[in-house]
Amino acid sequence: MVFALLKYGLSKHYPAKHQFPRPRELKKSYDVVIIGGGGHGLATAFYLARDWGITNVAVLDKGYLAGGNTARNTAIIRSNYLTPEGVRFYDESVRLYQDLSNDFDLNILYSERGHLTLAHTDSAIRTMRWRAEVNKHFGINSELVLVDDVKRLCPQLDCSDTVRYPVLGALYHAPGSIARHDAVAWGYGAGAAMRGVEIHQRTEVIGIEREGVNGTGGKVTGVVTNRGTIKCGKVIQAVAGATTRVADMIGLKLPIRTIPLQACVSQPLKPFLDKIIVSGSLHVYISQSSRGELVMGGSTDPYALYGTRSTLDFKEGLMMHMLELFPYLAEVKLLRQWAGMTDMTPDFAPIMGETHVQNYYIDAGWGTWGFKATPVCGKRNAEMLATGQVPDLIKPFTYRRFPEFRQLGEKGAASVGH
């Protein structure tokens, strides 16, 4: 409770607990090396340490802690997916999310808002009904609602039929939530560090050492960084937009295209919008953060790029559509825009699990929805690293489904057009 704040007001010295001890040197060897200090990497470290007692672990990041897509995403959490594999997976993630603040002793500001994916065409209505039916089958709270119910759930939305693309209905997913994305990473990072995991920021991986490479992938033995080479038992890479470049180091070709995804935020406003609103047809999503900022995004950029530059076209198009849905926001001010790099797979499902290199694992292909999968990825990655067995929940996501032509059908569930 709020008594937790008393100590800050009453103590003479600031009662800081140092969250991320900064190890000065890299050790010679670790049981597990995690490439990528974003949400997924830190969560993996956290569960390895907490649930499996494996603490001789290094998390390496080229930049600062959680500075990639973890810092750039729009923090939406939902499980209203289309394939059974996807629904089951994200459902576990949502449930883990709900306990994180207490797991961490750090408030991640998890805020259940309700999530509306709007349908402006009869074909979108069919898709929403499909998702609702699949969700309900797995006990997920999703419903197809028609325009009158949309109006009731979100009176802030222009549901009139005078707009260019009138709202016909929506997929309503009541558990849809937002959280403070940075806090999720910090909680995992602090929890892992507290248990002995080393987090090395500004440490770039530039090569992977293997043995027994003889027509096969061989076995991983070490990781070369800009600060020296370290030996290791197992490696997992969780590097989002840099996936293909890191996978290249072990000669793994993945059917991933790296495409920028942009987002922006308004100046803070008094709360007026509780619901999270998504429109695939209009390429828009929006929610209001606990700080009062409108957090907004659209579809991915029209071309592949390893870069995080912003464009004018993005916000022009986004705002044109935003004002279709919320015409009264015309004089609200934009504060900041930015971009992240998303690693898109052909079937919009992730790539997880083993690779052709023994003891080298991958967590990639998250496209535009990696944040919401953070806890389940961490938990199941940890299980995989600790036991050497690929958990059932992530088996469907093996990279081998591409050469074997067994793609998953998640394409229909991406929140906006890609």
Added chain:
Amino acid sequence: MTMSRLPAPAGTLLDRAKPITFRFDGQAYTGYEGDTIASALAANGVTMLSRSFKYHRPRGLLSAAGHDANSLVQIGAEPSVQADRRRVVAGLDVQPQNVFGSLTRDYARAIDGLGRFLPVGFYYKTFFRPKGTWKHWEKLIRALAGLGKVDLEAHHGYYDKQYLFADVAVVGGGAAGLSAALEAADAGAEVVLIEENPTLGGALGYARFDAAGQEAARVREGLVGRVTGHANITVLTDATCNGWFADHYLPVIRGNRLYKLRARSVVVATGSYEQPMVFRNNDLPGVMYASAAQRLMRHYAVRPGNRAVVATANGDGYGAALDLIEAGVEVACVADLRPERSDGALADAVADHGVPIVRGAAVTEAIAAKGHVGVEAARVARITGQGQTAAVDDRFACDLIVTAVGYNPTANLIHHAGGRLAYNDEASMFEVVWLPETIHAAGSVTGTFALEAVLGEGRRAGWSAARDAGRTVGAAPAVPNDRGMRGINHPWPIFPHPKGRDFIDFDEDLQVHDILDAIQEGYDDVELMKRFSTCGMGPSQGRHSSLNSVRLTARANGRTVNETGTTTSRPPYTQETFGVLAGRSFEPDRLTPMHHHHVAAGAKMMVAGQWYRPQYYGSESSRDDNVRREVMAVRERVGLIDVSTLGGLEVCGPDAAELLNRIYTFTYTKQPVGRARYVLMTDQNGVIVDDGVACRFHDHHFYVTATTSGAAAVYQHMLFWNAQWRLKVNITNVTASWAAVNLAGPKARDVLARVCKDVDLSTEAFPYMEVRQGTIAGVPARIIRIGFVGELGYEIHVPASQGEALWDALMDAGKADGIVPFGIEAQRLLRLEKGHVIIGQDTDGVTNVFEADMAWAIARKKPYFVGKRTLDIHERNGLTRKLVGFSLKNPADPAPEESHLVIHDGAIVGRTTSVGRSHVLGKVIGLAYVAPDQATPGTAFHIRIGGGRMIEAVVEKPPFYDAGNKRQEL
């Protein structure tokens, strides 16, 4: 209240002949045309503009230039208006933001007293135990957060956009920008000069460069005079260049218009942000930058106080002191942070006025006046070390504290463009160390402050930019060696107070200890410090907080500022409205040539991509009857549907057939001229993406149709592939050039024969799946015999301009046979009766050809088409689902809806994709995905309908109607 102003020439932006009355926080005030809200209020003695974000402390004017959130106010439905930039207009009703009660009586001000219990990031530290607690606290915290309000009833104003082009864009109309523009323009370059203020001149218009106070005006007059008369320079004042995007694409906002300026080269002459001095209560109204005080006096003829203390570390503080003295402000003391005597002439002039100058001293505290809405006195003490002062201090009564401790470059555009800055430790200042090609910088944004050097640098930048733009230029202009970078920034103008309230970030109410506490908690990287403390995340995006917070972070970590780095500046440069970005909505409405006929005939129109199409004709209340009537007319007599929205592509050239062969699954090389053939397109995953018909008019000429929603993508897909194949073929998207109808029904031939005399329509001469070119009612037409709806039918394409004439002619000709127009709903049902799939409805993002049971559409012998390899593998791997026709076992069961699930042994195996009640067949029919072992006709399977109820369906092999296809081949 009475307004008090300085005599002219002060008030350069005012028109004193035009008084303006407006309201603020419920009170009426008068200002002059040209005043900002804040300057008019200051003239009326109102110094408090807002309450702070977290502690609700009174805040007033700090920068007078929009560099802080102190000045944000609400005007009607518009939140977060910068009161120090927005000019007053008559009748303006200005409200404070984020107050509970009124500005002067804000109930939330009690939070200020609780500040010590609200450490940095306090909301991360509590409110979550037990689980579910946060839900309640969140409401309170959300209500306290946020600044302005939105008004759900607000109207969407008018905004527009315009493209501009220039050889050279010069951003910033100060001394550097003006001389850059002149130099470039003299070299023949077309220059656009962008200045965010109402007048040109920048600091020349308000700052003081010499003791006599003459130089700035003299230089300004010369430059502005030449610029405004120059034929090659377009001046945009009151215009903000709000970002830099790739290839010098600059959004320039002026009022409600967004100019999109494309330039060959750019000169960034954006100046610098004055920086705050940090001491206790440095946020009180009455504490302001020297430049703010000067802007108030020069631009708006406002005397910023009656008795001032000036804290300075550079000549600008002395210049401001002289200005204050001339404006009749008593300067109680100048505290110069530097121990040694500097800025001789200016300092001497101040001393000559009898002002005591204390060297090596700082203001350590502003003492609040009663009610905390202003300053009563300043404490000044000797500096004893970095950020440390002697315990003894002097107290100077004053109502104004003016600070001049340095600047941070306005390098936003340089950051956007990928330029780099580094901290110059000797000058304690960030300076530009690298610029991308064809971007140049001049003036204080580069750390150049000496006026002669600024002018020289401006000329050099203008010269370089003109050269980049391809203009012939002479020898490079010289730049004086002494840039005047030293002696501007104090290395450590931060004097933490044991009792705090020493603000680093005014927007976010962050004090020195908040930054240090965040670092101590482990958020020691400058990015993490920012994210945890929120320093620099407020409306002013670090303009006034970045420099000092980076200095603090560096020192706390025992590193240099350069090792510490800074956070990233991203677009936009300053606030921009959603409206100005959106502009006028350019969502096209595509109407077919016959659109108005449909509307006149009472059609219910529906959105189909960008198009509108008739859903059915007649009233909404009798929708089912309308659809049934239209269906029966087609089955029994004849109907007419507008299919102009179908994609149309002309594929011409010697390799036309080869292109189709590679793009589509069938084979086209041997397709005879005059024949039409089905086309099915798959992507590399073997997934069905479109279909249509290819008509061959010549060996080298096909006319290919595509679905309404797929047309643009099909065209793009063809171009994409042919960019690699380089076939001799020309592909043109002619969708909008053709109008088309489908005339269908047993009487179709009779109707057509009445208006088409030059084509033999007999079954023998013009059989099914053939195509002819002829004349219909005088209109040249392409006539294709196809049968999507399963009746004798002609798809007729005519030039778009003749669509209406065609429609009229056919409706006339069909009168005798009872022709009716029909819409999408009837067409969907008619084709369902024939078992035809609609791509995108009966297929999804992963449906391959075998799953859709369309293997008949694949030419097996072809060596290649896009997707073939994958399809071959799919065929070997076997199916996981299959699309089948079905009817309900028990006719009394309710019809399932489209997308209801097919359940087998408790697992999802598929779903329905099309469902309809067939009037002709007298039963519910549909298409559904089922498990492969359920796909044999006669097999029963289960569909879960609304409410979770299971109903039984039976696989039935389509077509459901006219299984022998006799009717369409009549």
